Amino acid sequence: MKYFLITAALLLSTGLFTQAQELYVFTEPASNMAAKSIGVRVTNEGIFKGNKMNRTIPEVMLSFNKNLMTHVQGFFSDMDGKYRLEGGSIYAKYRFMSVDGTQRHLRAAAFGRLSTSKRPVYTEDINLEGDNSGIQGGIVVTQLLHKLALSGTVAYNKAFVSDSRKIPGMLQADQLISYSLSSGYLVLPVVYKNYNQPNFNVYFEMLGKTNPENGHTYVDFAPAVQTIINSRTRIDLGYRFQVAGDMPGRYNRNMYLIRAEFNFFNVLK
Amino acid sequence: MKTLSYFIILSAILISSTSFAQQITKAEVQVNGLTCSMCSRATETSLKSLGFIDSVTPDLNRNVFVLAFKKDQPVDMDQIRDKVQDAGFSIGDLSATMNFSNTTVDAEGIAKADGNVYQFTNAKSKTLDGPVTAKVLDKDFISAAAFKKRAAELKSPAYLTGKGVVGGKETRIFHLSI
Numbered sequence A: 001m002k003y004f005l006i007t008a009a010l011l012l013s014t015g016l017f018t019q020a021q022e023l024y025v026f027t028e029p030a031s032n033m034a035a036k037s038i039g040v041r042v043t044n045e046g047i048f049k050g051n052k053m054n055r056t057i058p059e060v061m062l063s064f065n066k067n068l069m070t071h072v073q074g075f076f077s078d079m080d081g082k083y084r085l086e087g088g089s090i091y092a093k094y095r096f097m098s099v100d101g102t103q104r105h106l107r108a109a110a111f112g113r114l115s116t117s118k119r120p121v122y123t124e125d126i127n128l129e130g131d132n133s134g135i136q137g138g139i140v141v142t143q144l145l146h147k148l149a150l151s152g153t154v155a156y157n158k159a160f161v162s163d164s165r166k167i168p169g170m171l172q173a174d175q176l177i178s179y180s181l182s183s184g185y186l187v188l189p190v191v192y193k194n195y196n197q198p199n200f201n202v203y204f205e206m207l208g209k210t211n212p213e214n215g216h217t218y219v220d221f222a223p224a225v226q227t228i229i230n231s232r233t234r235i236d237l238g239y240r241f242q243v244a245g246d247m248p249g250r251y252n253r254n255m256y257l258i259r260a261e262f263n264f265f266n267v268l269k
Numbered sequence B: 001m002k003t004l005s006y007f008i009i010l011s012a013i014l015i016s017s018t019s020f021a022q023q024i025t026k027a028e029v030q031v032n033g034l035t036c037s038m039c040s041r042a043t044e045t046s047l048k049s050l051g052f053i054d055s056v057t058p059d060l061n062r063n064v065f066v067l068a069f070k071k072d073q074p075v076d077m078d079q080i081r082d083k084v085q086d087a088g089f090s091i092g093d094l095s096a097t098m099n100f101s102n103t104t105v106d107a108e109g110i111a112k113a114d115g116n117v118y119q120f121t122n123a124k125s126k127t128l129d130g131p132v133t134a135k136v137l138d139k140d141f142i143s144a145a146a147f148k149k150r151a152a153e154l155k156s157p158a159y160l161t162g163k164g165v166v167g168g169k170e171t172r173i174f175h176l177s178i
Helices: A002-016 B002-019 B037-048 B077-086 B144-154 B157-161
Strands: A038-049 A051-063 A068-077 A084-101 A104-117 A134-145 A148-159 A175-188 A199-210 A217-229 A233-245 A254-264 B024-032 B053-059 B064-069 B090-105 B110-113 B116-120 B126-136 B163-166 B169-177
Touching (some): A084 B090, A199 A233, B024 B037, B037 B064, B037 B077, B077 B090, B144 B157, B157 B169
Parallel strands (some): B116 B169
Antiparallel strands (some): A038 A051, A038 A254, A068 A084, A084 A104, A104 A134, A148 A175, A175 A199, A199 A217, A217 A233, A233 A254, B024 B064, B024 B090, B053 B064, B090 B126, B126 B169
16 A cells, blocks of 8 residues: 555656656666766665665766767675675676657667676575676667656676575575666756756656566666756665565665766767 | 069968868757757767867757857868767757858859868859858758658769769768758
8 A cells, every 4th residue: 555655656746747867767778978978976775674784886987989888886885794895897888779859869779787796695686786796688778758768678687606605595596587667757947048057857767577487576666866967967866665576585675775976078088 | 573572472371371261150050869958068068079169059948059160170060960979969950151252053053162062952053152051961960861851852872972973083072952
């Protein structure tokens, strides 16, 4: 009932402001950063599982040309006791389709990720942003329609599970299909005057994973708000929670996220 | 004799200094696929990296950038297209203000000015003088759908490639409508 009310409120609010953008908080769009630009992000995840745990993700994004960009991330957390560096990840995205119109576009991109993590494997819920070592490959399609942006992602995730990190008695799985549907709406400014006007975007994302071996599935809802300052600095605040299905022992079923991102356009030679 | 040599030197200076007169003075570029100010800012920064651009004035609501050019440097419209694409977007419309001085458009609609070759789609056998606003019709200067439609109308290999043989040499040809 509680989830139903939250969902209804979210749907109502997205219906009321019918505007959004594609700088999604929990997923990436098919569009890339401008060529030869650098972005720097710091993300903090607050995970509620028994007690509260924190993960910090510093991240650097580089765009080599209009079609190819990469993210390099580090993962720090106190999830296994002391706050420590637990791993890192490299993500690359190649935009292979781009159809532009006036204030609209359709883009498609392929992406891949290679991750490492020192964490023991507690759950079949593969999370390549901190919890697991592994690889990921997928496709993302994003449609922008003026102030509304819609995006869908499908990916295959394969974890590298070494015997030394297995926890006895835990259900082990080394592959997952992940998928998401994301929507975003530009709420403010209603009319642009200059670059210094703050932008305000609202997002609603649905994030799901399925284990193809046993059919275990979950779906999370993830609302978020975002402000963009000086057309360069981005601040995200989001929350994700499980609404359907489950996977035993999963970490991010109840998680908030706060992020700051700084962009430096056209600085690479 | 001395006077004559001064005269020769002076005329040589005058001739060389007038051999390049900025012909494209202004361009209005409408960029497709944009809606957020961060994307506009990235596009503007990308355009500003071109040495021949003097200033970029954005109209954020119409996604139009008004470009002013430096007087002493040639404008390369292909580089403008590349910079917009680098930012992740594409040109929907580019209208350039060109300053012609008694430039002849021949019977085929071709004109040469400042080292550029222009193929006019709607002007032939006339002389252009003074400022003229021309829309560039080449690929990636208009939407993909508009280009396809034009290509079917014009049925010209030079339009499809943006290149043709002029004076025995393969040359970039800009297709313009005025």
